[in-house]
Amino acid sequence: MATSKKDIRALTRDDLRAFFVDQGDKAFRGNQVYEWLWQKSAHTFEDMTNVSKATRKMLEDNFVINHIEVDTMQRSQDGTVKNAVRLHDGLIVESVLIPTKTRTTACVSSQVGCSLDCKFCATARLKRMRNLNPDEIYDQVVAIDKQSRLYHNQALTNIVFMGMGEPLMNYKNVIKAIDKITSPEGLGMSAKRITLSTSGVPKMIRKMADDEVKFNLAVSLHSAVEEVRTSIMPFNETFSLTDLKAALEHWYAKTKRKISYEYVVWKGINDTQKDIDAFVKFCKYVPCKVNIIEYNPIEDGDFKQASSEALQHYIDALEKNRIVVNVRRSRGKDIDAACGQLANKK
Ligand code: SAH
Numbered sequence: 226m227a228t229s230k231k232d233i234r235a236l237t238r239d240d241l242r243a244f245f246v247d248q249g250d251k252a253f254r255g256n257q258v259y260e261w262l263w264q265k266s267a268h269t270f271e272d273m274t275n276v277s278k279a280t281r282k283m284l285e286d287n288f289v290i291n292h293i294e295v296d297t298m299q300r301s302q303d304g305t306v307k308n309a310v311r312l313h314d315g316l317i318v319e320s321v322l323i324p325t326k327t328r329t330t331a332c333v334s335s336q337v338g339c340s341l342d343c344k345f346c347a348t349a350r351l352k353r354m355r356n357l358n359p360d361e362i363y364d365q366v367v368a369i370d371k372q373s374r375l376y377h378n379q380a381l382t383n384i385v386f387m388g389m390g391e392p393l394m395n396y397k398n399v400i401k402a403i404d405k406i407t408s409p410e411g412l413g414m415s416a417k418r419i420t421l422s423t424s425g426v427p428k429m430i431r432k433m434a435d436d437e438v439k440f441n442l443a444v445s446l447h448s449a450v451e452e453v454r455t456s457i458m459p460f461n462e463t464f465s466l467t468d469l470k471a472a473l474e475h476w477y478a479k480t481k482r483k484i485s486y487e488y489v490v491w492k493g494i495n496d497t498q499k500d501i502d503a504f505v506k507f508c509k510y511v512p513c514k515v516n517i518i519e520y521n522p523i524e525d526g527d528f529k530q531a532s533s534e535a536l537q538h539y540i541d542a543l544e545k546n547r548i549v550v551n552v553r554r555s556r557g558k559d560i561d562a563a564c565g566q567l568a569n570k571k
Contacts, residue, residue: 232313233288234262236362238410244544249344256282263411266367268292282494289313293364294539298372305336305557306372312337312361316354319567320365320388322372331369335364336390336401339463341424342512343445346411347561348389356395362402366412383509385441385443387422389567393429401441416440416471422468427464427472434479441461442476443485443516444469448495449507457494470510484513487564488521491528496535501542514549521555521563 236244242255261267268290270281291313299307306322308470312374320332365388370381384406386392389457392399403419415437423430424445433442448454473484486508487500490496508515517539520530525530536552555563 230287230289232291233258233284234290235358248283250280258284259410262290263363263405266292266364266396268284291309291360292410293361293368295368298526298563299554299560300376301557301560301562303556303559304376305559305560305562306369306376307560308365308368308372308563310334310368312357317569318357318361318365319562319569320369320560321557321567322369322376322381324373324377327378329369329373329379329504330374330385330468331366331381332385332387333365333369334390335386335387335392335395339390339393341391341458341460343424344567345447345457345520345523345526345528347490348565350495350523351389351568353390354488356398357390359398359401363405363411366402366406370412376457378469378506381414382418384419386420386478387564391424391426393396393420393423393426393433394422396429396432400436400438403438407439420485422460424460425464425469425472427468430469430472431475434476437479441482441485442480443487444473445487446504447487447489448500449503450495450500453495453500457491470507473511485517486515488515489518490531490536490539491520492531492535492569494528496531498538501539505537505542505546505548508543508548515543515551518550518564519555520546520552521558521566523565523568 240257241259245254261273267273270284274283294311295308296311298307304324307422308320310318310320316337318337320334323330323332323333336356337354339348340353341349343349366384373379373381406414407416419440420443421440422443422445447457451466454466510567522529540550557563
């Protein structure tokens, strides 16, 4: 429910320490509460059992904890779990737990809806409502970590920002969330196990490189031919492949980390030799690996998965050029949890 009280997790640890000093309490109390809020992921002030009743009441009077709630959870036959997550203002986003033999990956959302307009993506059909706050991104990870422990007997191993939204259009909050996820004061996960996926916002890719972020970068490329990319991802008109290439070169120069390209091959759209040649050429600009994703049909879409021959042509061409390529089988299709299917259907 909306309230005028301040979201306590918008405060830094220093803010909280100062707040307690202002209240005539010890700064150290700020640390205790901070630990409850992040490391222990407390949903209510009542949970903070090493803080006095009076202090808890005082916090209750001044602040709210805008914790997400998992509204519905669906489990796929393949073990994938999809959460519809309710935010404090009633809006819903989705996040997914994807288990494999060796790892469990959380796929998290960064916006309610999406700012971009990819023609093949179900999320793009939703209006972008708002950016998620850092704590709302963090909470999705905490919820999935719990599910990973419960259903797969292991802590979460990886995180991908491949849920709803364009993370680079909510850069500040995504970075704050990642800082908490990687900090020992939060979840203490390694940044190496986190991948941010973007449709390709050149200016922000440069910024990330300049900020010396330690996580991995994936780019949803889908075409290396300017007109083709613009036809399926209209924002490419503004953020052209030429600018994207330059930004990716900057990223590599600064970070020395390989980029992953996400790529779907569609019938009649990007399945010709010309498309393949352009992609192979693009892959040579900076060290990279390629993930070919299976197309997940969305309702009333005009897109069709290309034939397996067309796919094989891509794979052969990439491998001939010594580019590592993986073909990703879709997970959680039966519950609309696969790439591009997140659209708050429930
Ligand atoms: N906006 C970011 C984060 C979303 S990630 C980005 O574009 O990278 C979602 C991934 O699923 C992207 O790689 C996207 O291109 C892909 N995708 C979208 N719709 C899809 C569909 N119907 N089938 C398969 N992949 C899809």
